[in-house]
Amino acid sequence: MSDLSLHETVSETPVEAQLGDYFALLKPRVMTLVVFTALVGMIVAPGSVHPFIGFVAILCIAVGGGASGALNMWWDADIDARMRRTAKRPIPGGRVEAGEALALGLALSGFSVVLLGLATNFLAAGLLAFTIFFYVVIYSIWLKRATPQNIVIGGAAGAFPPMIGWAVATGGISVESVLMFLLVFMWTPPHFWALALFVKSDYGDAGVPMLTETHGRRATRNHVLAYCLPLVVVALGLGVTPIGGWIYLATAVVMNIWFLKGCYEIWRRTEAQAEADNYKVEIRTFKISLYYLFAHFGALWIEAALRWGGL
Incomplete structure:
Protein backbone atom coordinates (compact mmCIF):
# COMPACT_ATOMS: atom_id res chain seq x y z
CA MET A 1 0.00 0.00 0.00
CA ILE A 173 15.98 -12.24 32.59
CA SER A 174 14.74 -12.96 36.11
CA VAL A 175 11.61 -13.18 38.22
CA GLU A 176 12.14 -9.57 39.26
CA SER A 177 12.30 -8.27 35.69
CA VAL A 178 9.25 -10.31 34.68
CA LEU A 179 7.28 -8.88 37.61
CA MET A 180 8.29 -5.34 36.62
CA PHE A 181 7.04 -6.14 33.13
CA LEU A 182 3.76 -7.44 34.53
CA LEU A 183 3.35 -4.37 36.74
CA VAL A 184 3.33 -2.08 33.70
CA PHE A 185 1.38 -4.56 31.58
CA MET A 186 -1.47 -5.02 34.08
CA TRP A 187 -1.57 -1.29 34.90
CA THR A 188 -2.15 -0.17 31.32
CA PRO A 189 -5.77 -1.38 30.78
CA PRO A 190 -7.39 0.14 33.91
CA HIS A 191 -5.34 3.31 33.37
CA PHE A 192 -6.51 3.72 29.78
CA TRP A 193 -10.10 2.53 30.22
CA ALA A 194 -10.65 4.89 33.15
CA LEU A 195 -9.69 7.68 30.75
CA ALA A 196 -11.88 6.28 27.98
CA LEU A 197 -14.94 6.38 30.22
CA PHE A 198 -14.87 10.14 30.71
CA VAL A 199 -13.28 11.34 27.47
CA LYS A 200 -15.52 11.47 24.44
CA SER A 201 -13.50 9.65 21.79
CA ASP A 202 -14.00 9.31 18.07
CA TYR A 203 -12.37 5.91 17.77
CA GLY A 204 -15.64 4.50 16.43
CA ASP A 205 -15.72 7.00 13.58
CA ALA A 206 -12.09 6.14 12.81
CA GLY A 207 -12.83 2.41 12.74
CA VAL A 208 -10.76 1.52 15.80
CA PRO A 209 -12.57 -1.11 17.95
CA MET A 210 -11.97 0.31 21.40
CA LEU A 211 -13.78 -1.55 24.20
CA THR A 212 -16.08 1.38 24.97
CA GLU A 213 -17.22 1.35 21.34
CA THR A 214 -17.57 -2.41 20.76
CA HIS A 215 -18.82 -3.75 24.09
CA GLY A 216 -20.22 -0.68 25.78
CA ARG A 217 -19.44 1.25 28.91
CA ARG A 218 -20.78 -1.36 31.35
CA ALA A 219 -18.37 -3.94 29.98
CA THR A 220 -15.56 -1.39 30.16
CA ARG A 221 -16.28 -0.81 33.85
CA ASN A 222 -16.15 -4.57 34.43
CA HIS A 223 -12.80 -4.77 32.67
CA VAL A 224 -11.33 -1.94 34.76
CA LEU A 225 -11.89 -3.89 37.97
CA ALA A 226 -10.99 -7.24 36.39
CA TYR A 227 -7.51 -6.02 35.44
CA CYS A 228 -6.95 -4.08 38.66
CA LEU A 229 -7.30 -7.18 40.86
CA PRO A 230 -4.33 -9.12 39.42
CA LEU A 231 -2.40 -5.85 39.23
CA VAL A 232 -2.58 -5.64 43.03
CA VAL A 233 -1.19 -9.18 43.34
CA VAL A 234 1.71 -8.41 41.01
CA ALA A 235 2.53 -5.12 42.74
CA LEU A 236 2.62 -6.68 46.20
CA GLY A 237 4.48 -9.75 44.94
CA LEU A 238 7.28 -7.56 43.66
CA GLY A 239 7.78 -6.31 47.20
CA VAL A 240 8.87 -9.72 48.52
CA THR A 241 11.59 -10.17 45.89
CA PRO A 242 15.21 -9.12 46.55
CA ILE A 243 14.62 -5.71 44.93
CA GLY A 244 11.68 -4.95 47.24
CA GLY A 245 11.67 -3.88 50.86
CA TRP A 246 9.62 -2.14 53.50
CA ILE A 247 9.57 1.22 51.70
CA TYR A 248 8.36 -0.39 48.48
CA LEU A 249 5.80 -2.53 50.31
CA ALA A 250 4.43 0.45 52.23
CA THR A 251 4.17 2.42 49.00
CA ALA A 252 2.53 -0.50 47.19
CA VAL A 253 -0.04 -1.07 49.94
CA VAL A 254 -1.10 2.58 49.99
CA MET A 255 -1.17 3.01 46.20
CA ASN A 256 -3.00 -0.25 45.56
CA ILE A 257 -5.67 0.39 48.18
CA TRP A 258 -6.16 3.85 46.67
CA PHE A 259 -6.28 2.61 43.08
CA LEU A 260 -8.37 -0.48 43.82
CA LYS A 261 -10.91 1.67 45.66
CA GLY A 262 -11.21 3.90 42.60
CA CYS A 263 -11.57 0.95 40.22
CA TYR A 264 -14.20 -0.61 42.49
CA GLU A 265 -16.17 2.63 42.53
CA ILE A 266 -15.97 2.79 38.73
CA TRP A 267 -17.24 -0.78 38.53
CA ARG A 268 -20.25 -0.29 40.82
CA ARG A 269 -21.48 2.93 39.19
CA THR A 270 -24.03 3.13 36.42
CA GLU A 271 -23.53 5.42 33.46
CA ALA A 272 -26.39 7.60 34.68
CA GLN A 273 -24.64 8.09 38.03
CA ALA A 274 -21.40 8.95 36.29
CA GLU A 275 -23.05 11.50 34.02
CA ALA A 276 -24.85 13.07 36.98
CA ASP A 277 -21.56 14.04 38.69
CA ASN A 278 -19.57 14.67 35.48
CA TYR A 279 -17.49 11.49 35.84
CA LYS A 280 -15.73 12.68 39.00
CA VAL A 281 -14.85 9.14 40.12
CA GLU A 282 -13.47 8.18 36.71
CA ILE A 283 -11.41 11.35 36.50
CA ARG A 284 -10.05 10.89 40.03
CA THR A 285 -9.16 7.24 39.40
CA PHE A 286 -7.36 8.14 36.17
CA LYS A 287 -5.33 10.76 38.06
CA ILE A 288 -4.42 8.14 40.68
CA SER A 289 -3.21 5.87 37.88
CA LEU A 290 -0.83 8.60 36.72
CA TYR A 291 0.92 8.52 40.11
CA TYR A 292 0.69 4.73 40.45
CA LEU A 293 3.61 3.58 38.30
CA PHE A 294 5.92 6.44 39.22
CA ALA A 295 5.31 5.71 42.91
CA HIS A 296 6.09 2.01 42.54
CA PHE A 297 9.20 2.42 40.41
CA GLY A 298 10.34 5.38 42.50
CA ALA A 299 10.09 3.21 45.62
CA LEU A 300 12.17 0.51 43.92
CA TRP A 301 14.80 3.15 43.16
CA ILE A 302 14.85 4.23 46.81
CA GLU A 303 15.25 0.62 47.91
CA ALA A 304 18.25 0.25 45.60
CA ALA A 305 19.78 3.46 46.94
CA LEU A 306 19.42 2.18 50.51
CA ARG A 307 21.14 -1.08 49.58
CA TRP A 308 24.02 0.89 48.03
CA GLY A 309 24.34 2.82 51.28
CA GLY A 310 24.34 -0.38 53.32
CA LEU A 311 21.11 0.52 55.10
Missing part, protein backbone atom coordinates in the same frame (compact mmCIF):
# COMPACT_ATOMS: atom_id res chain seq x y z
CA SER A 2 1.46 3.33 -1.02
CA ASP A 3 1.89 6.29 1.28
CA LEU A 4 -0.60 8.23 -0.85
CA SER A 5 -3.39 5.67 -0.54
CA LEU A 6 -2.69 5.02 3.13
CA HIS A 7 -2.80 8.68 4.05
CA GLU A 8 -5.26 10.09 1.55
CA THR A 9 -7.08 11.93 4.36
CA VAL A 10 -3.94 13.83 5.39
CA SER A 11 -3.90 17.56 4.83
CA GLU A 12 -2.91 18.54 1.29
CA THR A 13 -1.74 22.01 2.30
CA PRO A 14 2.07 22.06 2.34
CA VAL A 15 3.49 23.36 5.58
CA GLU A 16 7.20 23.58 6.27
CA ALA A 17 8.25 21.12 8.94
CA GLN A 18 10.06 22.36 12.03
CA LEU A 19 12.47 20.42 14.23
CA GLY A 20 9.71 20.15 16.84
CA ASP A 21 7.50 18.33 14.35
CA TYR A 22 10.05 15.56 13.91
CA PHE A 23 10.51 15.39 17.67
CA ALA A 24 6.73 15.10 18.09
CA LEU A 25 6.82 11.98 15.91
CA LEU A 26 8.78 10.29 18.68
CA LYS A 27 5.91 10.70 21.19
CA PRO A 28 8.07 12.34 23.88
CA ARG A 29 5.46 12.04 26.65
CA VAL A 30 5.34 8.27 26.20
CA MET A 31 9.13 8.23 26.02
CA THR A 32 9.31 9.70 29.53
CA LEU A 33 7.70 6.61 31.05
CA VAL A 34 9.84 4.34 28.87
CA VAL A 35 13.05 6.01 30.04
CA PHE A 36 12.05 6.07 33.70
CA THR A 37 11.04 2.42 33.96
CA ALA A 38 14.07 1.28 31.96
CA LEU A 39 16.39 3.32 34.17
CA VAL A 40 14.88 1.85 37.33
CA GLY A 41 15.12 -1.65 35.87
CA MET A 42 18.83 -1.09 35.29
CA ILE A 43 19.47 0.52 38.68
CA VAL A 44 17.73 -2.12 40.81
CA ALA A 45 19.42 -5.04 39.02
CA PRO A 46 22.29 -6.79 40.80
CA GLY A 47 25.75 -5.79 39.72
CA SER A 48 26.83 -2.45 38.38
CA VAL A 49 26.87 -0.62 35.07
CA HIS A 50 29.49 1.95 34.14
CA PRO A 51 27.79 5.39 34.13
CA PHE A 52 28.72 6.06 30.50
CA ILE A 53 27.46 2.63 29.36
CA GLY A 54 24.30 3.21 31.36
CA PHE A 55 23.79 6.59 29.69
CA VAL A 56 24.26 5.06 26.23
CA ALA A 57 21.86 2.24 27.09
CA ILE A 58 19.12 4.59 28.27
CA LEU A 59 19.66 6.78 25.21
CA CYS A 60 19.25 3.74 22.96
CA ILE A 61 16.08 2.65 24.76
CA ALA A 62 14.67 6.18 24.47
CA VAL A 63 15.54 6.37 20.77
CA GLY A 64 14.05 2.92 20.19
CA GLY A 65 10.86 4.00 21.93
CA GLY A 66 10.79 7.14 19.81
CA ALA A 67 11.31 5.07 16.67
CA SER A 68 8.26 3.00 17.60
CA GLY A 69 6.25 6.20 17.96
CA ALA A 70 7.33 7.48 14.52
CA LEU A 71 6.45 4.18 12.85
CA ASN A 72 3.12 4.10 14.67
CA MET A 73 2.31 7.62 13.46
CA TRP A 74 3.29 6.64 9.92
CA TRP A 75 0.91 3.69 9.91
CA ASP A 76 -1.93 5.39 11.78
CA ALA A 77 -1.86 8.68 9.85
CA ASP A 78 -5.15 7.87 8.15
CA ILE A 79 -7.08 7.35 11.38
CA ASP A 80 -5.19 10.16 13.14
CA ALA A 81 -6.58 12.54 10.52
CA ARG A 82 -10.15 11.50 11.43
CA MET A 83 -9.85 11.99 15.19
CA ARG A 84 -9.93 15.37 16.93
CA ARG A 85 -7.31 14.32 19.48
CA THR A 86 -4.74 13.42 16.84
CA ALA A 87 -5.68 15.49 13.79
CA LYS A 88 -2.94 18.04 14.46
CA ARG A 89 -0.12 15.51 14.65
CA PRO A 90 2.72 16.19 12.18
CA ILE A 91 1.58 13.84 9.40
CA PRO A 92 -2.18 14.53 9.31
CA GLY A 93 -1.36 18.19 9.92
CA GLY A 94 0.58 18.18 6.67
CA ARG A 95 3.88 19.24 8.21
CA VAL A 96 5.74 15.94 7.76
CA GLU A 97 5.44 13.49 4.86
CA ALA A 98 4.44 9.94 5.73
CA GLY A 99 7.53 8.65 3.97
CA GLU A 100 9.75 10.86 6.10
CA ALA A 101 8.23 9.42 9.28
CA LEU A 102 8.75 5.89 7.97
CA ALA A 103 12.38 6.58 7.09
CA LEU A 104 13.04 8.25 10.43
CA GLY A 105 11.45 5.39 12.36
CA LEU A 106 13.38 2.71 10.50
CA ALA A 107 16.69 4.57 10.79
CA LEU A 108 16.28 5.19 14.52
CA SER A 109 15.20 1.58 15.09
CA GLY A 110 18.32 0.21 13.44
CA PHE A 111 20.59 2.72 15.15
CA SER A 112 19.21 2.10 18.65
CA VAL A 113 19.25 -1.70 18.43
CA VAL A 114 22.72 -1.99 16.93
CA LEU A 115 24.28 0.54 19.31
CA LEU A 116 22.64 -1.09 22.35
CA GLY A 117 23.99 -4.48 21.29
CA LEU A 118 27.50 -3.13 20.82
CA ALA A 119 27.46 -1.11 24.04
CA THR A 120 25.88 -3.71 26.34
CA ASN A 121 24.78 -7.17 25.25
CA PHE A 122 22.71 -8.83 22.55
CA LEU A 123 19.91 -9.93 24.88
CA ALA A 124 19.15 -6.30 25.72
CA ALA A 125 19.37 -5.39 22.03
CA GLY A 126 17.14 -8.31 21.10
CA LEU A 127 14.52 -7.26 23.65
CA LEU A 128 14.60 -3.71 22.29
CA ALA A 129 14.23 -4.98 18.71
CA PHE A 130 11.32 -7.21 19.74
CA THR A 131 9.67 -4.31 21.57
CA ILE A 132 9.78 -2.15 18.46
CA PHE A 133 8.52 -5.03 16.30
CA PHE A 134 5.75 -5.84 18.76
CA TYR A 135 4.49 -2.27 18.99
CA VAL A 136 4.63 -1.54 15.27
CA VAL A 137 3.73 -4.85 13.63
CA ILE A 138 1.80 -6.89 16.22
CA TYR A 139 -0.05 -3.98 17.81
CA SER A 140 -0.27 -1.08 15.32
CA ILE A 141 -0.49 -2.94 12.01
CA TRP A 142 -2.15 -6.20 12.98
CA LEU A 143 -4.31 -6.01 16.12
CA LYS A 144 -5.11 -2.37 16.90
CA ARG A 145 -7.89 -2.30 14.32
CA ALA A 146 -8.91 -5.93 14.83
CA THR A 147 -9.73 -6.44 18.53
CA PRO A 148 -11.17 -4.44 21.45
CA GLN A 149 -8.34 -5.86 23.57
CA ASN A 150 -5.92 -3.70 21.55
CA ILE A 151 -4.91 -1.56 24.50
CA VAL A 152 -4.00 -4.69 26.48
CA ILE A 153 -1.79 -5.91 23.64
CA GLY A 154 -0.26 -2.47 23.14
CA GLY A 155 0.49 -2.30 26.85
CA ALA A 156 2.91 -5.22 26.48
CA ALA A 157 5.19 -3.08 24.32
CA GLY A 158 5.26 -0.38 26.98
CA ALA A 159 6.04 -2.98 29.63
CA PHE A 160 9.32 -4.21 28.15
CA PRO A 161 11.63 -1.25 29.08
CA PRO A 162 12.31 -2.36 32.69
CA MET A 163 13.18 -5.82 31.38
CA ILE A 164 15.56 -4.23 28.88
CA GLY A 165 17.16 -2.15 31.65
CA TRP A 166 17.58 -5.28 33.76
CA ALA A 167 19.12 -7.15 30.81
CA VAL A 168 21.57 -4.27 30.27
CA ALA A 169 22.88 -4.74 33.82
CA THR A 170 22.73 -8.53 34.11
CA GLY A 171 22.64 -9.95 30.60
CA GLY A 172 19.64 -12.03 31.62
